[in-house]
Amino acid sequence: xxxxxxxxxxxxxxxxxxxxxxxxxxxxxxxxxxxxxxxxxxxxxxxxxxxxxxxxxxxxxxxxxxxxxxxxxxxxxxxxxxxxxxxxxxxxxxxxxxxxxxxxxxxxxxxxxxxxx
Amino acid sequence: xxxxxxxxxxxxxxxxxxxxxxxxxxxxxxxxxxxxxxxxxxxxxxxxxxxxxxxxxxxxxxxxxxxxxxxxxxxxxxxxxxxxxxxxxxxxxxxxxxxxxxxxxxxxxxxxxxxxxxxxxxxxxxxxxxxxxxx
Amino acid sequence: xxxxxxxxxxxxxxxxxxxxxxxxxxxxxxxxxxxxxxxxxxxxxxxxxxxxxxxxxxxxxxxxxxxxxxxxxxxxxxxxxxxxxxxxxxxxxxxxxxxxxxxxxxxxxxxxxxxxxxxxxxxxxxxxxxxxxxxxxxxxxxxxxxxxxxxxxxxxxxxxxxxxxxxxxxxxxxxxxxxxxxxxxxxxxxxxxxxxxxxxxxxxxxxxxxxxxxxxxxxxxxxxxxxxxxxxxxxxxxxxxxxxxxx
Numbered sequence: 001x002x003x004x005x006x007x008x009x010x011x012x013x014x015x016x017x018x019x020x021x022x023x024x025x026x027x028x029x030x031x032x033x034x035x036x037x038x039x040x041x042x043x044x045x046x047x048x049x050x051x052x053x054x055x056x057x058x059x060x061x062x063x064x065x066x067x068x069x070x071x072x073x074x075x076x077x078x079x080x081x082x083x084x085x086x087x088x089x090x091x092x093x094x095x096x097x098x099x100x101x102x103x104x105x106x107x108x109x110x111x112x113x114x115x116x117x
Numbered sequence: 118x119x120x121x122x123x124x125x126x127x128x129x130x131x132x133x134x135x136x137x138x139x140x141x142x143x144x145x146x147x148x149x150x151x152x153x154x155x156x157x158x159x160x161x162x163x164x165x166x167x168x169x170x171x172x173x174x175x176x177x178x179x180x181x182x183x184x185x186x187x188x189x190x191x192x193x194x195x196x197x198x199x200x201x202x203x204x205x206x207x208x209x210x211x212x213x214x215x216x217x218x219x220x221x222x223x224x225x226x227x228x229x230x231x232x233x234x235x236x237x238x239x240x241x242x243x244x245x246x247x248x249x250x251x252x
Numbered sequence: 253x254x255x256x257x258x259x260x261x262x263x264x265x266x267x268x269x270x271x272x273x274x275x276x277x278x279x280x281x282x283x284x285x286x287x288x289x290x291x292x293x294x295x296x297x298x299x300x301x302x303x304x305x306x307x308x309x310x311x312x313x314x315x316x317x318x319x320x321x322x323x324x325x326x327x328x329x330x331x332x333x334x335x336x337x338x339x340x341x342x343x344x345x346x347x348x349x350x351x352x353x354x355x356x357x358x359x360x361x362x363x364x365x366x367x368x369x370x371x372x373x374x375x376x377x378x379x380x381x382x383x384x385x386x387x388x389x390x391x392x393x394x395x396x397x398x399x400x401x402x403x404x405x406x407x408x409x410x411x412x413x414x415x416x417x418x419x420x421x422x423x424x425x426x427x428x429x430x431x432x433x434x435x436x437x438x439x440x441x442x443x444x445x446x447x448x449x450x451x452x453x454x455x456x457x458x459x460x461x462x463x464x465x466x467x468x469x470x471x472x473x474x475x476x477x478x479x480x481x482x483x484x485x486x487x488x489x490x491x492x493x494x495x496x497x498x499x
Contacts, residue, residue: 022206033195076155129349216478
């Protein structure tokens with residue numbers, strides 16, 4: 001009977017999250033983090049953005065992006081702490097903090113994007 | 118494995134790996150920076166959710182968000198975050214071909230084509246997102 | 253006027269010192285000499301007490317791996333003139349215990365290698381009746397580059413995880429497992445899965461990629477490991493979504 005392992009599935013989340021974040025965050029951060037605040041292009045109106053965000057497909061894409069990106073961070077940061085700071089002995093605490101944090105963030109994202117909008 | 122030297126069994130030299138093993142070598146430093154980019158990916162999620170929340174709360178809340186994002190510290194943070202997120206994207210698209218075997222009609226697709234497909238997808242999605250946002 | 257170059261060589265004599273030291277040797281700088289030729293000159297003409305491993309001197313036996321100017325290199329494939337005017341630092345291969353001078357202890361690797369069963373696994377009952385096993389060139393291409401490994405362990409020296417995690421199987425071992433997993437004649441992928449899909453196996457790897465950079469034979473162990481992660485992850489998905497499936 002093949003063993004049921006969780007680590008490979010967590011890795012799949014990490015990989016999907018890495019791809020999603022790579023594809024979408026550069027343009028989002030460029031616009032909302034630099035271009036609009038710096039005034040190079042005037043920021044779009046709240047009504048327009050809200051209607052874009054409320055569109056069902058947008059909500060699903062944004063929710064997927066947030067959840068996957070959070071688990072991407074959790075997995076990668078966990079190993080950064082193991083290797084970079086050699087904190088492997090705090091493994092249980094790190095796992096709880098990283099994936100727990102990602103789970104909490106996912107719940108918040110779910111609330112803000114689904115019923116919240 | 119005895120720690121003491123005995124005539125016919127030498128004491129092996131086993132240095133401990135320094136916590137700063139990644140500082141001395143360029144390739145290791147680049148690797149650790151790549152790994153740290155994940156922190157800025159997480160920040161991007163937070164920033165995005167702040168925006169979404171502000172949008173749902175009305176025009177005044179959205180204006181407060183815009184003011185917050187114009188704050189010099191926030192702007193500086195987001196410039197750094199943008200740099201790291203772009204670094205993440207570039208390293209991801211450059212490494213992905215090494216991690217996957219793609220076959221088309223029995224032949225292996227070359228790595229440059231796989232990377233090219235990623236970059237093309239990135240450009241198209243970014244253009245689509247920008248078009249939707251700018252309206 | 254004959255050219256010379258200085259070699260700064262690590263010495264470690266456990267019978268009289270507890271830490272390695274450095275000794276300098278000045279050797280002739282011949283255009284065609286590899287670092288290994290320089291070491292052989294030292295041993296033959298200057299200092300017969302220097303200890304180091306070498307054999308084929310042509311990049312196929314994997315014996316002469318050392319750290320040259322901070323990089324893991326085969327000393328038979330590294331030329332003195334590339335480091336002109338020198339000096340050249342020669343240290344033992346990193347991430348391994350040092351026995352003496354430039355000689356390192358490789359028992360850890362030798363114990364890990366058989367754990368992944370790096371041989372063709374076939375159904376025992378059928379074996380006697382089979383005769384020849386046929387393979388197309390395309391099938392051989394699937395695993396060929398992973399068969400190029402000469403067990404020189406430069407990849408272990410380059411990999412920080414090998415230094416940090418004692419149990420990590422390491423690049424060459426996993427690449428060699430893949431050499432058999434991808435061989436069309438092999439039926440042992442399931443047996444290797446339990447060894448490879450572990451924290452000491454592929455999941456310990458964070459794709460630093462230095463192993464592939466260091467490899468003198470173009471094996472690309474990093475690629476082998478990442479590709480196997482997808483295979484192992486797919487197997488895990490199937491075990492959760494299709495639990496009735498026999499492994």
